[in-house]
Amino acid sequence: MRKLPNLFKFDEISDGDNDFKQVMVSILKKEFPIEKQSFFDAFESEKYKECAEVVHKLKHKIHLLGLEEGYILSANFENQLVNNSFELYEDFVIILETIENFLKNI
Template sequence: MIEEHPNLIQVNEICGSNIDFKTKLIYILKSELISEIDTYQKNLSLNNYIECAENVHKLKHKISILGLEKSYEIAVFFEEDLRKSNLKRKVEFDEILNSMLAFTADL
């Protein structure tokens, strides 16, 4: 279990006082996150681990922008594991995704 929580620190640093830009960035983040997680889950259900690794690679950007440093490290290792058809970090990675979805749902 990871002892960190998604936050908007990096989003706030990127956007500064530009509220319109922040609103657009959060909208894009939320919509892409949902889409990328759906694609990841589809590829996972098809045992398409190479494509799944690519999905995790894309999701790492969302993990990073939400300030999840430890989770980012887990994603790096999970991406490498998937390229070897190894799912040992799947449960932990899915917990990260769930925390991100819960956090962004409230934005």
């Protein structure tokens, strides 16, 4: 069973301050689609170093959403991209789609 994104780390960081939590979530909702598109643009343009840099940013958002296995996969994929390897591409895209669906529903 695949783990789903959650806001547990946001709850922990905000320490009960719901306004602060909502600000963090709104920043995530704003940045994530931009970075996701940057990833696809760089990948399609075969700019793999740039793509790895975007994956690095997304990796931390994946971690914040409680997807530890996704974080590890992202770190491995980031390293693969630097070496022009794309073995984990499809798995990484699934993580992005899962997060996108989650963010649309919160």
